[in-house]
Amino acid sequence: MKEVPSVSRQPSASLSDWIRDQLSSPETLSQTVVRQGGSEVAISYIKYAADESKIQQQFIQVCFSLASQLSFEQYIKSLPNKLEPANQEEALHQALAGAAIIEFGSRSYVVDIKKTSKPPKAEMEKVIQGPQAGFDGSLETNLNLLRSRYPQASLTMESYKAGSLTQTNVTVLYDKKKVNEKALKAVQQAIQGVKAEVIMSLSELGNEFTKNKRTLFPTSLVTERPDRVVLNLAQGKVVLLMEGTPFALIVPAVYYDFISSMEDRYHTYWVSHFIILLRYTGLFITVLLPSSYVGITAYFPELFRVQLALSIAGSRAAVPYPAFMEVLFMLLMMEMLTEASVRLPKVIGQTATTVGGLILGQAATAAGLVSNIMIIIVAAVAIANFVIPINAMSFSIRVSKYIVLVLTVLFGMIGLLMGFIGLIAVLTSLDSFGQPFLKIFPNESVKKKT
Numbered sequence: 001m002k003e004v005p006s007v008s009r010q011p012s013a014s015l016s017d018w019i020r021d022q023l024s025s026p027e028t029l030s031q032t033v034v035r036q037g038g039s040e041v042a043i044s045y046i047k048y049a050a051d052e053s054k055i056q057q058q059f060i061q062v063c064f065s066l067a068s069q070l071s072f073e074q075y076i077k078s079l080p081n082k083l084e085p086a087n088q089e090e091a092l093h094q095a096l097a098g099a100a101i102i103e104f105g106s107r108s109y110v111v112d113i114k115k116t117s118k119p120p121k122a123e124m125e126k127v128i129q130g131p132q133a134g135f136d137g138s139l140e141t142n143l144n145l146l147r148s149r150y151p152q153a154s155l156t157m158e159s160y161k162a163g164s165l166t167q168t169n170v171t172v173l174y175d176k177k178k179v180n181e182k183a184l185k186a187v188q189q190a191i192q193g194v195k196a197e198v199i200m201s202l203s204e205l206g207n208e209f210t211k212n213k214r215t216l217f218p219t220s221l222v223t224e225r226p227d228r229v230v231l232n233l234a235q236g237k238v239v240l241l242m243e244g245t246p247f248a249l250i251v252p253a254v255y256y257d258f259i260s261s262m263e264d265r266y267h268t269y270w271v272s273h274f275i276i277l278l279r280y281t282g283l284f285i286t287v288l289l290p291s292s293y294v295g296i297t298a299y300f301p302e303l304f305r306v307q308l309a310l311s312i313a314g315s316r317a318a319v320p321y322p323a324f325m326e327v328l329f330m331l332l333m334m335e336m337l338t339e340a341s342v343r344l345p346k347v348i349g350q351t352a353t354t355v356g357g358l359i360l361g362q363a364a365t366a367a368g369l370v371s372n373i374m375i376i377i378v379a380a381v382a383i384a385n386f387v388i389p390i391n392a393m394s395f396s397i398r399v400s401k402y403i404v405l406v407l408t409v410l411f412g413m414i415g416l417l418m419g420f421i422g423l424i425a426v427l428t429s430l431d432s433f434g435q436p437f438l439k440i441f442p443n444e445s446v447k448k449k450t
Contacts, residue, residue, distance in 0.1 A: 015101060015108050016044040019092050024156040024176040029095075034060065039069045042103040048143040049098040049151070051115040058113065059100065073104050081112040096151035114148065117141045120246070122224050125389060129266040134224045139169055139243040145226045146173065146241075150233055154178070160191045162242070163199035169243040170205070178236040183252050183433040187238045202242050202249040203392075209251070209433075216399060218392040219432040221253035228262050238433075252432035254439040258393035259283070280440075282384035287401050287423070289384075290327050291408040291416045293377055297323040299412040311373070318368035324409045326370045330378040331405075333360060335398065338382070 020026045028047045032055075033040050043059050045052075066072045076082060083099075085091040091110060095101055098114020119141065122134035135142050143157070156179075158172040170191065174184055190209045199205050206220040207213070223229065229239050229248045240249040250257070259279050264272040296303050297312065304312065319326055337357050364370045381401070388394040404419035411418065430437035 015088060015091060015103055016042055018088050019044065019095055019101070022092055022153045024154050025158075028157060032060070034063045039105070041069060041072060042101075044095070044101040044103070045099070045113070046095050046147070048140065049096060049114060049147040050100055051098075051113050054113040055100060058111075059102070069104065073107075076102050076109050076111065079111055083110040083112075084108070085110050092153060093151070096147075096153060098148065115144050117144050119145055119226070124391060125223060125225050125228070125261065127261065127263040127266065130262050131225075131227050133226055135226060135241075135246045135248060137244050137246045139171060139241055142226075142241050142246075142248070143171065146229060146233075146239075149226055149230045150175075155233070158188075162191065162194055162205055163196055165197040166199055168199050171241045173233065173239045173241065175233050175236065178234065179238065180236045180252070180434075183435065184238055186433040187240075187251055199242075200244075202240060202245050202247050205240070205242065206249050206251075215430070217396045217427065217430060217437070218258070219251075219253060219430060219437060221250040221257050221390065222247050222392060223250060223390075224248075225262055231262070231265075252435035254432060254435060254437055255427060256439050256442055258390040259388065259440070260442070261389040279387050279389070282387040283397060285384035286381055286388075286397050287404055288416070288420065289377060289381055290331060290401055291404045291419070293373075294324045294327055294405065295408045295413045295416050312371070315371035315373045319371050320368070324405070326374050327377070327405065330364075330370055330374055331381070331402070334378050334382050 016029070016031050020029045020031075023029055023046075029044060030047055030052075031042065031044045033042050035041075041063060043055065045055060062075060063072050066075065083094065085094060085108060091101055091108060094110040094112070097112075099110045099112045102109045102111060117136070119133040119136050121132045126132075133145065135145065147155070152175060154175050154177040156174055156176045160170045160172065162168045162170045172187060172191070187209075191205075194205070194208045196204075196208055199208070203222055206218070206222065210219060221232075224247050226248075229250065232250045233239060237253075238251050240251075242249075259276065261275075264276060267275065297316075301309055301312075316323070321329075334357075337360075340356070361375050365372055365375060385394055385398060388397060400423055404416060404423070407415035407419040407422075409415070424438075427438040428436075
């Protein structure tokens with residue numbers, strides 16, 4: 001009569017215990033022991049790296065269907081993806097890569113059953129040469145994406161609940177060997193101190209972390225790219241994932257993080273630095289160009305060359321309003337077109353905004369409401385704002401230009417200078433979980449080696 005195996009969740013396998021001791025998050029190591037008479041088979045794997053359904057189908061069910069441990073061991077030896085590890089370190093490496101450790105007493109085998117996910121393409125932070133994968137709404141899938149890209153035993157996971165009513169699952173990830181301890185402690189205290197009843201997204205959770213609730217600039221980075229998250233984990237930062245949110249929250253985040261793109265690491269040295277310089281140029285154009293036009297036109301027209309001054313004067317001859325009115329009117333129209341392109345369905349969004357922009361610009365110029373030069377300035381500002389890769393910072397810059405514009409209207413070129421210096425002062429005063437916010441260049445330790 002065939003002996004029926006029994007299953008236990010508390011094994012005493014030495015290799016499994018050693019692997020558990022090496023992991024910074026030992027609870028992620030799942031262990032199952034199947035006993036047949038006086039012998040036992042230990043099956044160990046790391047959650048989110050190995051496919052648990054394959055564990056059940058290829059090992060547990062097969063073990064129950066076979067008559068003895070010897071038969072099951074012969075079955076394991078016959079698998080094409082089987083490997084006998086030379087030492088404990090190799091077994092740990094294979095387990096982190098998504099393999100299952102099968103132990104028959106002192107004999108151990110490694111079977112590759114890594115979990116493969118099909119993540120959606122990144123839509124907000126697109127790159128040309130790099131990975132195209134983005135996060136999914138499933139927390140388990142997102143953890144699998146990070147486990148497969150960062151197979152380190154020092155990767156630590158901590159689980160929390162956010163929102164007293166929603167009780168949303170939040171996972172905090174960091175590399176125990178590299179993490180900024182001060183930032184980690186601040187994040188843990190911030191999560192435990194969240195008082196909101198409803199938390200639906202990581203952006204909302206990031207706003208709860210902010211000390212000054214009315215700050216203009218974000219101090220935590222929201223990204224949809226697993227490769228950016230892996231890079232930041234290697235830099236010692238803390239990453240938060242939430243169930244139902246296809247994004248990750250990275251803290252601390254400095255100003256350069258919002259200006260940089262993962263594309264910068266995939267291009268050559270000079271191409272990457274040229275693109276970064278292009279983004280900073282677009283940043284200055286977005287903030288200063290409308291205010292500079294108003295300030296120079298209204299207060300210091302002699303700064304223009306004669307030909308340019310005459311061209312601007314001729315273009316504005318039919319406009320009945322002062323320069324700041326036409327600037328404000330066109331900027332607000334552009335903001336509405338941008339917002340409409342986000343809210344409209346994809347099928348008609350681009351067509352509606354393109355046609356609306358062309359008709360609006362041409363009709364406003366023909367009616368004498370705005371000048372031709374104003375159309376050029378607004379288009380330049382809109383294009384320059386779109387080169388900022390992170391939407392949160394792009395929105396902040398869009399608001400900043402109105403602050404500088406109002407100061408320029410009230411105080412002229414002195415107001416423009418005051419507004420620009422004031423923005424720098426605000427950025428300098430910010431910090432992100434203990435890190436100074438205004439860092440416009442990457443640290444030497446995290447630059448791409450050349």
